[in-house]
Every structure is written in structure tokens, then in C-alpha cells.
Amino acid sequence: MRGFLRGTLYCALWYGSIVAGFLFIACPLLPLLLLSPPRFRKCGDLLFSCWELYPTALLNAFGVKIYVSGDHISPHESAVLVMNHRTRVDWNFLWAAMYQACMPNVGCHKLKFILKDPIRHIPGPGWIMQMNGFLYITRRWEEDRGRLSHTLDYLIALDSRTQLLIFPEGTDLTESSKEKSDKYALQHHLPRYTYTLHPKTTGFAYLVQHLQRASYLDAVYDLTIAYPDYIPQSEVDLIMGRFPNEVHFHIKRISSADIPAHDDSTLRRWLEDRWYDKEAILKEFYEQKAFSAQIWPMAKTLPLQVAFGFWSVLTGMTVLLLIVSPIFQLWALFHAVFFIGLSILNICFNQMEIEWYWRWRNYFF
Numbered sequence: 269m270r271g272f273l274r275g276t277l278y279c280a281l282w283y284g285s286i287v288a289g290f291l292f293i294a295c296p297l298l299p300l301l302l303l304s305p306p307r308f309r310k311c312g313d314l315l316f317s318c319w320e321l322y323p324t325a326l327l328n329a330f331g332v333k334i335y336v337s338g339d340h341i342s343p344h345e346s347a348v349l350v351m352n353h354r355t356r357v358d359w360n361f362l363w364a365a366m367y368q369a370c371m372p373n374v375g376c377h378k379l380k381f382i383l384k385d386p387i388r389h390i391p392g393p394g395w396i397m398q399m400n401g402f403l404y405i406t407r408r409w410e411e412d413r414g415r416l417s418h419t420l421d422y423l424i425a426l427d428s429r430t431q432l433l434i435f436p437e438g439t440d441l442t443e444s445s446k447e448k449s450d451k452y453a454l455q456h457h458l459p460r461y462t463y464t465l466h467p468k469t470t471g472f473a474y475l476v477q478h479l480q481r482a483s484y485l486d487a488v489y490d491l492t493i494a495y496p497d498y499i500p501q502s503e504v505d506l507i508m509g510r511f512p513n514e515v516h517f518h519i520k521r522i523s524s525a526d527i528p529a530h531d532d533s534t535l536r537r538w539l540e541d542r543w544y545d546k547e548a549i550l551k552e553f554y555e556q557k558a559f560s561a562q563i564w565p566m567a568k569t570l571p572l573q574v575a576f577g578f579w580s581v582l583t584g585m586t587v588l589l590l591i592v593s594p595i596f597q598l599w600a601l602f603h604a605v606f607f608i609g610l611s612i613l614n615i616c617f618n619q620m621e622i623e624w625y626w627r628w629r630n631y632f633f
Contacts (some may be wrong), residue, residue, distance in 0.1 A: 271509030278330055279507050284583035285322050286392045289315060291596075292582060294399050295603045305625040306426055309401065313378050313428075316400045320379075321575035324364040328572055332511050334364040337561035338519035341369045343377035345486035346429045348475050350539070351493060352464050352546055353435040356502045358493050362433075365491075365517040368567045378430040382416075382471065388616060395607045398617035403432070405471065413474060415619065420478050422622045425629075431489070432475060436467030436539060442501070458540075463550035467543045469536035480529055488527055490520040492546055496557040518549065518559040 293315050301308040327334065341347070351358070359381065370377045381397070385404040388394040398404075403419050405412040423430050439445050441464065449465040452458070458466060479485035498512045505511075528534040553559055589596035610617060 272507070273509070274330070275505075275507045275509030275511075278326060278509070278511075279503075281326060281580065281583060282323055283392060284586065285319065285579040286396055288579065288582040288586040289319050290392060290396045290399075291586060291600055291603065294396055295599070301621060301624065305621060305628055308621070309426060309428065312400050316396070317377065318575070319579065320363045321367065321571055322579040323360065324367045325572040325576035325579075327361065327364050328569070329576065330511060331513070332361070332364075333514045334361060334368065334517070335514060335563045336365050336368045336517045336519065337559050337563050338517075339489070339521040340371040341366070341377065341431065341489055341519065341521070342486075343370045343431070344429055345431070346423075346479060346484050347431045347487045347489055348472070348479070348485070349379075349431055349433040349489045349491055350436055350467075350472060350542070351433065351491035352543075352550070353437045353440045354463075354493055354495065355500055356440045357500050357506060358435075358440070360506070361493070361515045362491075362517075365493075365515075367572075368564060369517070369519055378428065380430055380432055382432060382434045382475075389611045391604065391607075395603075395617070398607075398610075401430075401618045401621070403618075404616060409470065412471070415616075416471070416474060417478065418619065418622050420475070420482075422625060424479075424482050424484050425625070429486075434472055434475065436469065436472050436543070437465040438468045439465070440501070441465055459544070459547075461543075461547045463554065464543055464547050467539055469539050472539050473532050473535045476527060476535055477532065480524070480527075485524045485527075487524055488522045490522065490542055490546070492518045492549055492553075492559075494518075494550055494553045494559070496553075516553070516559060518561060 294312070297308060297311050297315075300311065324334075341349075351362075362379075366377055366379055380400065380402050382403045382405060383397070385406045388398050388402075388404045401419070401423075403416060405415065437445075437449075445465055446461075450460050452466050453460050476485060476488065494516045495512050496514050496516060498510060500506060500510055500512060528538050549559070590600060607617070610620075
């Protein structure tokens with residue numbers, strides 16, 4: 269019972285902070301999109317960067333230690349990040365890793381996930397991620413290629429040095445997904461993996477080639493996540509208060525100059541080789557319960573303390589106003605109906621933003 273209360277409190281604070289940021293900060297920015305899409309994008313990125321400190325602070329408050337080793341991530345680089353997808357909740361711990369990983373200007377990165385399309389429909393998190401320019405894929409390549417192309421062209425036009433995170437495995441490591449991976453390995457005469465799934469290479473190759481052709485790729489970062497004790501497989505584990513004591517990340521930076529250029533098959537093979545190495549790294553980790561590289565010193569805690577106070581107060585204000593203020597209730601209802609309407613019409617907000625940007629630029633410039 270105690271674990272359930274602990275987990276429920278964690279998830280309530282986490283979810284509440286997203287709703288608070290959506291209603292208090294993100295929605296009031298919408299008129300700025302009409303006036304200046306570039307300024308809207310900068311403000312949106314700044315908002316999300318500030319919010320990312322809160323889940324990091326929550327993990328710290330709930331006793332989850334995040335250890336990072338390897339190379340630092342530059343927030344000023346246009347980069348593709350690839351990471352193994354051990355569990356459904358890997359992303360929950362990634363914010364804390366990015367907080368420690370980015371040097372200089374800790375917490376000022378522009379990390380955007382490439383996610384499954386249904387996630388964008390989740391009230392609150394899905395809406396705010398749409399507004400922050402996260403990329404959603406449908407597993408229908410012709411449609412996905414168009415979405416990726418439009419988004420990448422938009423980021424390049426804005427000269428927005430963004431870090432794009434993709435999970436090449438496509439799903440988390442479970443018994444059923446491992447069976448499918450082993451079947452794929454048997455059909456293609458590849459080794460069977462224990463700690464990873466064989467990566468899907470199409471999306472990664474397209475991202476890298478598109479950015480390379482525009483001379484807009486600085487690096488690829490290879491992130492490896494591992495859990496030395498308890499492995500929370502899904503959101504249910506977090507709700508029940510079953511947190512890991514430690515989560516470890518190892519980061520390797522590969523310069524764009526060292527990545528195969530403009531060759532699809534070579535690039536796909538390159539990613540497969542990275543996963544072969546990742547499997548070996550994880551095998552060693554689970555034998556020793558640590559990566560071989562030295563762990564970095566913990567990042568400063570003062571920004572986390574400030575973020576914890578700010579977002580907790582904002583969350584409390586949101587709950588209070590939703591209870592006592594008819595005006596705020598109408599404000600929340602209006603924007604909820606707007607995003608539900610987008611879902612019904614199968615329209616993604618960030619695609620609307622991109623289309624409006626090109627119209628805006630052609631009209632005013």
C-alpha cells in the first residue's frame with residue numbers, strides 16, 4: 269500500500285506538471301505562432317527545457333540515482349541520438365540523463381523524440397509534445413517519410429540545432445518482442461541478442477541522410493541504458509511505486525565525419541554494427557553491474573530545487589483553479605476540445621505549425 273501511494277504521488281506530480289505547463293504557459297503562447305513561428309518555436313523549446321528539470325528533480329526526490337558515463341552531449345549540435353529501448357519507461361529516466369549529459373549550458377538542449385503516432389492523442393503529454401515539435405510515425409513508410417522530411421526541412425530553415433532521439437528497435441524488450449527479433453535474426457543469418465533487439469534501420473538511415481545532404485548533421489550519439497537492480501517494465505510499475513534504485517547511461521559521440529555519407533546500405537550496416545557492440549557492452553554491464561567507463565560527477569542540484577518548487581506550486585495552482593474558477597475551467601475545456609478535435613480529424617499540431625510557417629514566410633518575406 270505504501271508503494272502504491274508513493275507511486276501514485278510521483279505520477280500525479282509528473283502528470284500534473286505537464287497539464288499545468290500546458291494550460292498556464294504553452295496555450296497562452298499560441299497567438300505567438302500566428303505572429304512569428306520562429307519565436308513560437310524558441311519559446312516552446314525553452315518551456316520544455318525548463319520542464320525537463322522537474323522529472324529529474326522528482327527522481328532525485330524519490331531516491332532514484334541516475335549515473336552517466338562516456339561523452340558529453342553538446343546542446344548546440346544538430347544530432348541524431350539512438351538508444352536501446354529496454355522498457356516502456358526508459359524515456360522517464362532520459363530527462364535526468366540529459367540534464368547531466370549536456371555540456372555546456374546544462375538543461376538547454378532541444379531534445380525531441382520520434383514516437384509512435386498513438387502517443388500524440390494522450391491528453392496532456394501527447395498535446396504538449398505535439399506543441400514541442402516531437403515527431404510521430406505511423407509505421408507506414410510513405411506517410412512517415414513525408415512527416416520526417418517536412419519536420420527536418422522546418423528545423424533546418426529555422427537553423428534550430430536539435431537533438432532527435434530515435435529508438436531503432438521500435439519497441440521495448442519483452443518476451444514477445446525478443447521472439448520476433450530472434451526470428452528475424454534466424455531468417456537473416458544474424459546473431460541472436462539477449463539484451464537488445466535487432467534494430468530497424470530505415471528511419472535512422474533516412475534521418476541521417478537527409479541531414480547530411482543539407483550539411484546539417486554534426487554528430488550521432490549512441491546512448492545505452494541499463495538497470496543494475498530492478499527493471500520497471502511499464503508505467504504500471506511506476507504507479508505501484510516500483511522504482512529502480514539506479515539507472516545507468518553510457519554515451520558515445522560519433523562525429524558526422526565518421527559516419528557513412530549518402531550510402532543507404534552502408535549506413536544501415538553501420539547501425540547494425542553499433543547494435544552488435546551495444547549487445548557486448550550490455551553483457552559486460554550485467555555481469556559487473558556497471559559500465560567500464562568512469563561515472564561523471566553529479567550535476568548541480570540548485571536548478572533542480574528551483575524547478576521542483578516552481579512546478580509543484582504551478583501544479584497546485586492548476587488543481588485549485590480547475591476546482592474553483594469557471595473561467596479557468598472554460599480555458600481548459602476550450603483547449604482540450606481543440607486538441608481532441610485535431611485527433612478526430614487526424615491532424616498533428618506540429619504539422620500545422622510547419623505548414624503555417626511556410627505560408628507565413630512566403631507572405632511576409
